[in-house]
Amino acid sequence: MHEREAVSPEADVDELRIEGALRPRVLDEFVGQERVREQLSLVLHSAQRRNRAPDHILMSGGPGLGKTTLAMIIAAELGAPLRISSGPAIERSGDLAAVLSTLQEGEVLFLDEIHRMARPAEEMLYVAMEDFRVDVVVGKGPGATAIPLDIAPFTLVGATTRAGMLPAPLRDRFGFTAHMDFYEPAELERILHRSAGLLGAPLDEEAAREIAGRSRGTPRIANRLLRRVRDYAEVRGDGQLTLANAHAALELYEVDELGLDRLDRAILDVLMNRFRGGPVGLSTLAVSVGEEAETVEVVAEPFLVRSGFLARTPRGRVATPQAWTHMGITPPPDAAFGAAQAVADATGAAGTNGATP
Ligand SMILES: Nc1ncnc2c1ncn2[C@@H]1O[C@H](COP(=O)(O)OP(=O)(O)O)[C@@H](O)[C@H]1O
Numbered sequence: 367m368h369e370r371e372a373v374s375p376e377a378d379v380d381e382l383r384i385e386g387a388l389r390p391r392v393l394d395e396f397v398g399q400e401r402v403r404e405q406l407s408l409v410l411h412s413a414q415r416r417n418r419a420p421d422h423i424l425m426s427g428g429p430g431l432g433k434t435t436l437a438m439i440i441a442a443e444l445g446a447p448l449r450i451s452s453g454p455a456i457e458r459s460g461d462l463a464a465v466l467s468t469l470q471e472g473e474v475l476f477l478d479e480i481h482r483m484a485r486p487a488e489e490m491l492y493v494a495m496e497d498f499r500v501d502v503v504v505g506k507g508p509g510a511t512a513i514p515l516d517i518a519p520f521t522l523v524g525a526t527t528r529a530g531m532l533p534a535p536l537r538d539r540f541g542f543t544a545h546m547d548f549y550e551p552a553e554l555e556r557i558l559h560r561s562a563g564l565l566g567a568p569l570d571e572e573a574a575r576e577i578a579g580r581s582r583g584t585p586r587i588a589n590r591l592l593r594r595v596r597d598y599a600e601v602r603g604d605g606q607l608t609l610a611n612a613h614a615a616l617e618l619y620e621v622d623e624l625g626l627d628r629l630d631r632a633i634l635d636v637l638m639n640r641f642r643g644g645p646v647g648l649s650t651l652a653v654s655v656g657e658e659a660e661t662v663e664v665v666a667e668p669f670l671v672r673s674g675f676l677a678r679t680p681r682g683r684v685a686t687p688q689a690w691t692h693m694g695i696t697p698p699p700d701a702a703f704g705a706a707q708a709v710a711d712a713t714g715a716a717g718t719n720g721a722t723p
């Protein structure tokens with residue numbers, strides 16, 4: 367599904383390099399997330415005034431909203447070295463001990479996808495975060511002993527797309543949690559103009575507005591669509607990033623006028639045509655569109671819920687009346703189930719940052 371990849375909020379290896387080049391380096395260049403920026407700036411500055419490593423920081427939010435970017439900015443603002451690892455890379459507590467015991471004083475340790483860390487490592491991390499100590503276990507079985515080892519004071523920056531999956535003891539050890547929300551169209555326009563400048567491809571105002579409106583509130587998608595528009599303009603157009611070229615490119619990549627992509631529409635399509643609008647459980651829905659449940663839940667759903675197309679009810683996912691209208695499908699008479707309920711849920715859920723309870 368090449369088209370899907372073209373707009374997927376998950377980064378693929380090829381595009382990571384370009385993505386890196388487009389990353390803002392300092393807090394002032396980081397667009398939007400006003401509140402997070404202010405809170406973070408306070409945390410960092412007060413730590414610097416006290417000449418101490420700042421509290422551990424957790425960043426939660428969907429893919430492509432700027433978590434990795436902020437982690438790098440934190441280290442840069444502190445003038446501290448940065449060590450990068452991730453939950454899935456830490457399979458055994460020994461892996462974590464190796465990282466922790468070689469940290470320098472004041473180093474920033476970025477753990478991406480921290481909710482995927484193995485259990486025993488998690489427990490080691492609690493102690494390290496709180497007491498700057500690791501207990502290294504020597505030997506096996508009944509004769510095993512734990513040797514406490516002091517480690518340098520460091521700042522953990524954790525990122526997660528699923529804050530709800532973090533065990534409470536871990537969540538509680540972060541001094542500050544930054545909740546990253548979807549971006550406003552105007553913010554995405556600013557990001558697009560900045561990126562276009564860095565790519566050396568000046569962007570028309572209307573083209574920027576058009577791309578921003580279809581970026582699902584997500585900078586990574588905005589930047590990616592920008593590159594698709596640039597490709598199109600170079601190969602098929604006159605090289606100018608104009609509204610006409612933007613329209614044509616976005617149509618080619620099957621991004622609709624509200625930013626719904628193939629997966630979004632596949633979900634709504636299955637929900638309406640196979641399940642009469644729902645309710646249907648997440649895993650059934652995921653199997654029906656050939657995706658992992660987590661992909662549906664983390665990548666597609668938050669935007670569908672926020673746009674008022676999908677409601678999460680206790681009995682399952684439901685297509686809202688707006689969704690039927692947008693997809694141009696007439697609901698069957700009995701699909702009226704919970705139409706009112708769905709609207710209530712959609713509006714109720716819209717403010718929750720897409721988190722699943
Ligand atoms: N606030 C922002 N301002 C400018 N660019 C941003 C912002 N947030 C994200 N980006 C861009 O979007 C891309 C994805 O951001 P990233 O930090 O990797 O997201 P995440 O780690 O949350 O998945 C990067 O290329 C980055 O340049």
Ligand SMILES: [Mg+2]
Nearest residue numbers: 433434435478
């Ligand atoms: Mg990231």
